[in-house]
Amino acid sequence: MVLAKTAKKTRRILGIETSCDETSVAILDVGSRVRLVKHLIASQIPVHQLYGGVVPEVAARLHVAETVGLLDKTVFDTRGDVLKGVDAIAVANGPGLATALRVGIDAARTLAWIGNVPIVGVNHLEGHLASAWLVPANRKRWTFPLLALLVSGGHTELILMNGFCQYQVIGRTRDDAAGEAFDKTAKLMGLPYPGGPQISKRAVHGNGARFTLPRPMRHDGSFDFSFSGLKTAVRNVWSSLSVVDQQDTHTVDDICASIQEAIVDVLVEKTIAAARAYRPTGVMIVGGVSANQTLYARMRTRMRKELPDVHVLRPARGFHTDNAAMIAAAGSWRAQVGAFDDWQTLDAEPEKDL
Ligand code: KG4
Ligand code: ZN
Numbered sequence: 001m002v003l004a005k006t007a008k009k010t011r012r013i014l015g016i017e018t019s020c021d022e023t024s025v026a027i028l029d030v031g032s033r034v035r036l037v038k039h040l041i042a043s044q045i046p047v048h049q050l051y052g053g054v055v056p057e058v059a060a061r062l063h064v065a066e067t068v069g070l071l072d073k074t075v076f077d078t079r080g081d082v083l084k085g086v087d088a089i090a091v092a093n094g095p096g097l098a099t100a101l102r103v104g105i106d107a108a109r110t111l112a113w114i115g116n117v118p119i120v121g122v123n124h125l126e127g128h129l130a131s132a133w134l135v136p137a138n139r140k141r142w143t144f145p146l147l148a149l150l151v152s153g154g155h156t157e158l159i160l161m162n163g164f165c166q167y168q169v170i171g172r173t174r175d176d177a178a179g180e181a182f183d184k185t186a187k188l189m190g191l192p193y194p195g196g197p198q199i200s201k202r203a204v205h206g207n208g209a210r211f212t213l214p215r216p217m218r219h220d221g222s223f224d225f226s227f228s229g230l231k232t233a234v235r236n237v238w239s240s241l242s243v244v245d246q247q248d249t250h251t252v253d254d255i256c257a258s259i260q261e262a263i264v265d266v267l268v269e270k271t272i273a274a275a276r277a278y279r280p281t282g283v284m285i286v287g288g289v290s291a292n293q294t295l296y297a298r299m300r301t302r303m304r305k306e307l308p309d310v311h312v313l314r315p316a317r318g319f320h321t322d323n324a325a326m327i328a329a330a331g332s333w334r335a336q337v338g339a340f341d342d343w344q345t346l347d348a349e350p351e352k353d354l
Helices: 045-049 056-074 098-115 124-133 136-140 178-188 195-203 228-240 249-278 293-306 324-336
Strands: 012-017 022-030 034-043 088-094 119-123 146-151 156-163 166-172 282-286 311-313
Touching: 012 056, 012 098, 012 324, 022 056, 022 324, 034 056, 034 324, 045 056, 056 098, 088 098, 088 124, 088 324, 098 119, 119 124, 119 324, 124 136, 124 146, 124 156, 124 282, 124 324, 146 249, 156 249, 166 249, 178 195, 178 228, 178 249, 195 249, 195 293, 228 249, 249 282, 249 293, 282 293, 293 311
Parallel strands: 012 088, 088 119, 146 282, 282 311
Antiparallel strands: 012 022, 022 034, 146 156, 156 166
């Protein structure tokens, strides 16, 4: 880590995100007020759908194809002035797919070198936390400690945020992530990738009490999770059905609702228990699975009833899944304390932890 020698305040920050299946570039202004100046996301989901999931090599190649185009529309002005007005670059450098991360990192390093601006490698998970901070109403209630339920395709963690850049992971999944549980159970029923949005859409019409699915570790006293047993249970239910039942819309809707119930139930139960133990001022739900309406509604209802002083915060629509605005926002937190990196040595950290 390089501590900036100058006290020049970062005002306009370029964010770059290429850790998985979205290529995204953003410019965030953190001057007198926080303002998202530009934000572009190129989703690779239609391509990965052809393979039933993310293929790392394909993801990396698509990031190469998209990154320069998005930067061209974002930071290069018509006179060819590179990085006009940008005074820091934030790039997601892990966790994620190594070759995919490197595409964004190499673009960021090149721009930092050419433009002579500081660069900061951002933890993708910290980016998800910052996605909730981008909402003005949430910033008004942003008082530490905050508790975050981070639920994405690769992670399920309960994180206590004691200050900007100060985190304590108090619980995590011991096997599959919540998003992974949605994706894998959807796949075994033949539903397209990613499974979360598919299952939540179909669950609206289903009966979540029809199939009894396990809620592992729900009341075990820890703040850890386990979702791999759910996948096995759904596989057993699915293979016990006749082909006619497997093609019956109501039956599939009921399985989807039952899966969602099981996942939401465990996530809410553990988060409430952690909130009771750590007494945060607010609970934020972030990461791709936070787009799930049932999860948010259930969390709010329970919290209002059991811990009415604790606010429930979440990102704005369109900012739940991966995006560069959240990377720029987390980068601005790091920039405030001058925690920059060296452009010559910044590298991908596929297993990066908070
Ligand atoms: O944060 P994200 O975009 O990528 C990672 O960092 O992993 O999260 C993607 C995950 C996928 O597993 C996807 O199925 C899940 O978020 N997801 C949802 C919903 N929308 C996306 N899961 C449940 N309900 C949704 N509405
Ligand atoms: Zn993510």
